[in-house]
Amino acid sequence: MRATDTTPDVCPTCYQAPVIDCSICGQQALGRRATNHGSPRCFACQAAGLIDTALTGPDGSIRPELIPVRDALTELERPRSLLNNWHSLASMRLLTDIAQGRIELRHEALDAQPQVFSVNYLRAMLVAAGALPPRDENAARLYRYAATAADEVTDPELRSVLTRYARWHVCGRVKTDRHQRIAPNVAARCRADIDTAHAFVDHLTASGHDLDDCPQACLDAWITTDRSRRLGFIRWLKRGGYLALTRLPEPVPRKDPDHEVDPDDQIALARRLLHEPDSGSIEDRAAACLILLYAQPAAKLATLTINDIEIRGGDTYLALGPEPLLLIPPLDALVTALPVAKPFGPASTLASPRWLFTGKIAGSHLHPASLMRRMHRLGITTRASRNTAMLYLASTTPPAVFASLIGVSIGAATRWATLAGASWNTYAAARR
Known part of the structure; x- marks a missing residue:
């Protein structure tokens, strides 16, 4: 819009989104001049109208379960972004189908959809809003994966064996974390074990053998194709009386853990992350220092909660193991500054402040793979870096002390002390 005697030039962006006095809510905000029957309407009110239309069911009302979702959508800080992207958001289209009764408001109905980010995002938002009951999503995906693991196996016996292995050995023995949930890395390893078992079944079928007449040459050919194959399925078969004509290869001696990082370089990096604010975000600096100094795995860091922080007499403690760990300054300030608000869209309103490292979807923590990246x-x-930190701890601290502080078993701490060449046999006597 070109200038007049009383107004300056206005660019297209400002012309299409001026600051107006909304005729609905009365607030002065960005909006349109004449979208409310010729009267100005702000973007927030325009978005609220669009949301109400989408969530109104066939009976002319919004389901009570979806009211918190509606409130979260209308409280967005940037309603114009929702207006511009509403029709391209797969999660919002799916939410509209649920509101209008085309899809049931159940976990099973969402399980039937392609498991893409938009479905997971919507599911987490519905759980955080109380519209769906909470559940362990990693466990649910793993059990679905195990249930269909043998669908493509044509031989009835092989299909039955693979199904039993996937359901009762892999899924039945999986360990949960301290929140009684299956960690993402554990679920991924279980799926890898099922895939490896499926690959061996396919190898048997392609070779023209079954579990009773498999020769040693067939097993050796499968193992030597990829030396990194896990032999859990083969051992399980042997314990069940299968593969009678074969024997397992000799176990490969365990290698020492990789610790090629220079300790001095690691300490220098930790010092820079501790003291230089420009070295990274608060989240990244806190996580990095816990890895570099206290040998913490990413999967464990991702599940830390605000309840793991304890303040005593001005000192900050973090529960990494049975004994709370006293955090050194300024790491204590970094940890107590968590969590940093990060979820986008409606998840920002429904995000749980429980997790120290918040994920992108409502109520979730950061995925360990994202933290590693x-x-x-x-x-x-x-x-x-963890191994380097563990070697340093094992060489300077008795295993019984640092094991309880950083959350490793006494056996693992002792093995690391042996690897570090540290002998603590006289420690108790010296303390006495």
Whole structure:
């Protein structure tokens, strides 16, 4: 819009989104000049009208379960973004189908949809709003995966064996974390075990053998194709009386853990992350220091909660193991500054403040794989850096002390002390 005697030039963006006095809510905000029957209407009121239309069911009302979702959508800080992207958001289209009765408001109905980010995002939002009951999503995905693992196996016996292995051995023995949930990395490892078992079944079928007449050469050919194959399925078969004509290869001696990171370089990186605010975000700096100094795995860091922080007499403690760990300054300030608000869209309103490292979807923590990628951008190789920190702790601290502080077993701490060449046999006597 070109200038007049009383107004300056106005660019298209400002012309299409001016600051107006909304004729509905009365607030002065960005909006349109004449979208309310010729009267101005702000973007928030325009978005609220669109949301109400989408969530209104065939009976002309919004389901009570969806009222918290509606409130979360209308409280967005940038309603114009929702207006511009509403018709391209798959999660919002799916939510509209649920509101209008085309899809049931049940976990099973969402399970039938392609398991893409939009479905997971909507599910988490519905759970956080109380419209769906909470459940362990990693466990649910793993059990669905196990239930269909043998669908493509044509031989009835092989299909039955693979189904039993997936359901009762892999899923039945899976361990949960301290929140009684299956961690993402554990679920991924279980799926990998099922895939490996499926690959061996396919190898048997392609070779023209079954579980009773499989020769040693057939088993060796499968193992030597990829030396990284896990032999859990083969051992399970042997214990069940299968593969009678074969024997397992000799176990490969365990290698020492990779600890090629220079300890001095690691301490220098930790010092920089501790003292230089520009070295990374608060989340990244806190997580990196817990890895570099206290050998914490990414999967464990991702599940830390605000209840793991304890303040005593001005000191900050973090529960990484049975004994709370006293955090050094300024790491204590970094940890107590968590969580940092991060979820976008409606999840920002429904986000739980429980997790120290918040995820992108409502009520979730940061995925360990995402945390590892962020550490890699800081120059940290998670496993190698953890091993370096563990060696330093084992060489300077008795195993019984640091095991309870950082949350490892006394057996693991003792093995690390042996690897570090530290002998603590006289420690108790010296303390006495």
